[in-house]
Amino acid sequence: MIGPYVNGAALVIGSVAGVLIGPRLSVNIRQQMPMAFGCASMGLGVVMIVKVKFLAPVVLALVLGTLFGEIIQLEGLIQKAAGRARTWVEKIVPAKGTISQEEFLDKYVALLVLFSMSGTGIYGSMSEGMTGDPTLLIVKSILDFFTAPIFASTMGFSVALLVVPQFAIQALLYLGATLIMPLATPDMLADFSACGGLVMLATGIRICGIKQLPVASMIPALLLAMPLSWVWTAFVV
Template identity: 30%
Template sequence: MLPVGSLANAAAIILGSLAGCLLHSRFPERIRVIVFQGLGLCTLLIGLQMAFKVQNILVVIFSILLGGITGELLRLDTLFERLGNRFKTAVKSENPKFTEGLITASLIYCIGAMAIVGSLEEGVTGDPTVLYTKAILDGFASVALASTFGSGVLFSFIPVLLYQGALTLFAGFFQQYFSPELIAQLSATGGLLIVGISITLLDIKEIRLSNLLPALPFVVALVPLADWLQTLF
């Protein structure tokens, strides 16, 4: 199955980023600041809406805690920063915000209900509508992000395409294992991570979100464990 939704999403990010880079010098600072703050507020709203759909709060709590500990032990933030810097060197960019833009945009686009649910839905049903909607939103977000961070945002299409495309292909092969509860718990945990992104975007507090990413695979492991424990008690 060709992940057409992810391909459309990647194309929207490229186009939006190019527009943002072209408008960079023409954007008054006060306009750029208010657009960025608006993006942060919208991201906060999306994250809260997702997080409040949680079905088992203990699964989310343990996933976040265990994921954070795992991420810190693996030093994922340092790993991602090194990969971003290597990519920056490979493309010969002199933009000082290249790596920050690449990582920030990748986290915004990859962590969330639409990325997870949309990719799984396309894989299970073949319907890419959710990812088409996400592509429109990401395209507009790319304009704002690229106007601030520059060309690093453009290259975020690579992890988006790899991540969502892999989810779509995976869901197509293992669709019988994705229960509505598992998808809901993944969305709720992703919602908390999106709240963290909004806090960073609004310059309230910098959170090492890269180190919290292992929370998502912990959800996959803890949901069936929680169901099994409920049958015992």
């Protein structure tokens, strides 16, 4: 298992670098670069969405997953954890940024999805688990290495803590790939990709500040996408 370690190291090193060089970055760079990353997230989302095979189960997964996420108040739980993480980190290393708590929590939720649950990370982990090739995760590592410093320059070392859910998810997918992939048909993977693309699109919109979409509440949709795609194929089509 190479990819998850490389990706985790890129996130941590990039975050630390961002905190250290943050004061030297112009306000314009710190404000405008997240917009570029948001646009990239939206672009990746669109590319993933167009792979859809059956739109109905994808939409159903998104609706049911988001409903479940709202019922259990998933975003609120993540925000509480993020707030505690920020408090804990700033007791050790006081933050130099001026970002408000509300803005911090909004961005932290979006970054959780961007770093831990992007299509590249999910497929890269599963691909390495099946083939031993870490190429996709190494490509993601390069992107994360340049993304993390921009956000860490205003959000502090708390961004580096995202390595915990990132590594946990990638490691589980890597280890479970031999169980998941044989059961997944190309149509199921295509619909899973489309569902992930919708979440990535919502993440990009949120990062750009266009609309505060409930990206955290959408996360359970990823667990429903492939089962619903299978049901649709087996009993409807």
